Amino acid sequence: MSKPKRVQRLAVPGVTVYPRGKSFAYNVDLEPDPLTGKIRYEYKGGFTTEEEAWTAALKAKAAVDAGRRVSPSRRTVATYLAEWLTSIKDAIKPSTYANYVDYIDAYVLPQIGQRRLQDIDVPVLNALYRYLLKSGRCKPDNNARMFNYWQTRKAAGVEPRPREIAAHCKVSIYAARSAVLRYRRGRIPVAKSPGLAPKTVKNVHRMLHRAWIDAVAWRYIEFNPAAHASLPRESRKGKRRRGATWTPDQLKAWLRMATADRDAALWVLVATTGMRRSELAGADRGLLDLDAGTMTIEDTRVVVNGKTEDSDGKTESSNRTIALDPLTVTYLRFHLAMLDRESREFGMAYHGHGKLFCHPDGRPIHADTITRRFNRLVDRAGVPRIRLHDVRHTYATMSLDAGVEPKVVSDRIGHANMAYTLSIYTHRSTGRDRSAAEKVADLIFSSGWEISNSAQTGESS
Numbered sequence: 001m002s003k004p005k006r007v008q009r010l011a012v013p014g015v016t017v018y019p020r021g022k023s024f025a026y027n028v029d030l031e032p033d034p035l036t037g038k039i040r041y042e043y044k045g046g047f048t049t050e051e052e053a054w055t056a057a058l059k060a061k062a063a064v065d066a067g068r069r070v071s072p073s074r075r076t077v078a079t080y081l082a083e084w085l086t087s088i089k090d091a092i093k094p095s096t097y098a099n100y101v102d103y104i105d106a107y108v109l110p111q112i113g114q115r116r117l118q119d120i121d122v123p124v125l126n127a128l129y130r131y132l133l134k135s136g137r138c139k140p141d142n143n144a145r146m147f148n149y150w151q152t153r154k155a156a157g158v159e160p161r162p163r164e165i166a167a168h169c170k171v172s173i174y175a176a177r178s179a180v181l182r183y184r185r186g187r188i189p190v191a192k193s194p195g196l197a198p199k200t201v202k203n204v205h206r207m208l209h210r211a212w213i214d215a216v217a218w219r220y221i222e223f224n225p226a227a228h229a230s231l232p233r234e235s236r237k238g239k240r241r242r243g244a245t246w247t248p249d250q251l252k253a254w255l256r257m258a259t260a261d262r263d264a265a266l267w268v269l270v271a272t273t274g275m276r277r278s279e280l281a282g283a284d285r286g287l288l289d290l291d292a293g294t295m296t297i298e299d300t301r302v303v304v305n306g307k308t309e310d311s312d313g314k315t316e317s318s319n320r321t322i323a324l325d326p327l328t329v330t331y332l333r334f335h336l337a338m339l340d341r342e343s344r345e346f347g348m349a350y351h352g353h354g355k356l357f358c359h360p361d362g363r364p365i366h367a368d369t370i371t372r373r374f375n376r377l378v379d380r381a382g383v384p385r386i387r388l389h390d391v392r393h394t395y396a397t398m399s400l401d402a403g404v405e406p407k408v409v410s411d412r413i414g415h416a417n418m419a420y421t422l423s424i425y426t427h428r429s430t431g432r433d434r435s436a437a438e439k440v441a442d443l444i445f446s447s448g449w450e451i452s453n454s455a456q457t458g459e460s461s
Contacts, residue, residue: 015061017053024050026057030064044072063222073220077120078113080220084211093311098304103204106138107196118221125208125229129201133232136196143189145169146179178372185379198232205231244386245394257381265328265335266357266370267377270388272328274395274413277388278302279318281367282310283356285336290329296321297414301367308366318414396421 014029025045033040042060047053081104089097111128112120146169153160160168162176169176182188196204209226216224246254251271258267266280273295275283281301288295298319300311312319324332335356342360343350351362358365374388386394392413399409400422410421 024053135194250383254381265331268331274392285356
């Protein structure tokens with residue numbers, strides 16, 4: 001067995017490269033142990049050539065001198081992410097934390113959870129994102145499962161009762177009851193692809209990018225591989241950048257049905273202000289000034305793991321005071337009178353949480369309950385089915401079409417800037433640019449312009 005060939009080179013203080021069997025290894029001196037004072041060093045072997053060992057050793061020495069040394073570790077991705085989640089839990093919103101836990105458990109740990117954190121590089125993340133995009137959907141689709149069972153039993157001549165669906169599909173009786181009502185109204189689940197949506201993959205990437213930034217800061221890894229990973233492109237074809245909207249007549253038809261509901265003021269408020277669902281669920285009665293015709297929006301209630309929890313708004317711009325029109329004020333006065341009456345009727349059993357929209361006994365309303373009731377009103381009104389959030393979209397679009405300044409619209413709906421409002425909550429087809437088109441054309445063609453015969457007949461010259 002021949003020994004590895006040595007290369008003569010100048011000595012580097014604190015660095016030793018030497019042959020070890022058929023390969024080369026290095027030692028790099030570290031600071032003495034702060035407790036015992038014993039000399040410490042970093043060792044690594046298995047290099048094919050002495051030059052490879054020297055290159056790695058000098059890189060390690062530079063990291064030590066700069067205070068950026070990363071100790072070799074067998075720490076796994078699962079171990080690190082559990083530590084990371086604990087460290088950031090109190091620094092982020094509960095809804096964000098719940099999303100991170102969900103992404104990690106469903107999409108990250110099953111694929112790379114047992115790999116060493118220091119082995120995760122750009123190709124590994126690229127492969128993870130490709131997998132998630134192609135076949136990453138792993139959560140059970142309870143809605144589709146309930147619908148398939150309901151449809152099969154109906155085809156056999158017997159419509160299953162909610163309790164039977166709950167037992168067969170292993171869901172709650174409340175979920176089964178809501179599902180049956182949806183199916184009877186023709187609201188059937190849409191088939192889902194086996195892969196995740198590009199947006200979801202990007203959300204997973206953003207989470208990992210943040211986690212790897214902290215891993216670098218904690219000196220667990222040398223660099224952030226997510227900074228150079230390749231993300232899936234979202235195709236413009238068939239992509240719905242903006243939700244559907246109602247026409248003014250459709251909105252009126254829905255409101256005629258909605259204003260017969262117990263919470264008529266809620267539906268009028270969303271139609272005339274474009275408030276988010278979380279803002280409606282968290283609206284405080286004490287922040288309503290009907291004499292001044294204003295409402296301050298601060299607290300919100302968001303869904304976290306199926307439960308509604310108090311939050312502090314989506315962004316800083318979400319906290320705002322908006323003006324209310326006389327009709328909305330009138331409906332809100334009726335609403336407050338109803339709340340006072342219900343409070344007297346329930347007496348000591350009334351839950352005085354101070355929320356503007358609540359159950360008759362004062363309990364805060366669940367955000368999902370607002371959505372379910374909205375869907376039922378839409379079906380009864382016979383108008384096109386849109387999401388509750390699309391009423392906000394309708395409000396913004398109608399406001400801009402009516403000539404309201406974009407900055408005012410942006411402020412009222414709580415956006416951080418006007419550009420976002422214009423790009424997300426308006427349609428290209430609204431025709432607001434017609435006046436500009438006609439004015440420019442008048443400048444071009446104003447001096448006795450005549451349409452040529454070829455243009456009129458469509459013939460080429």
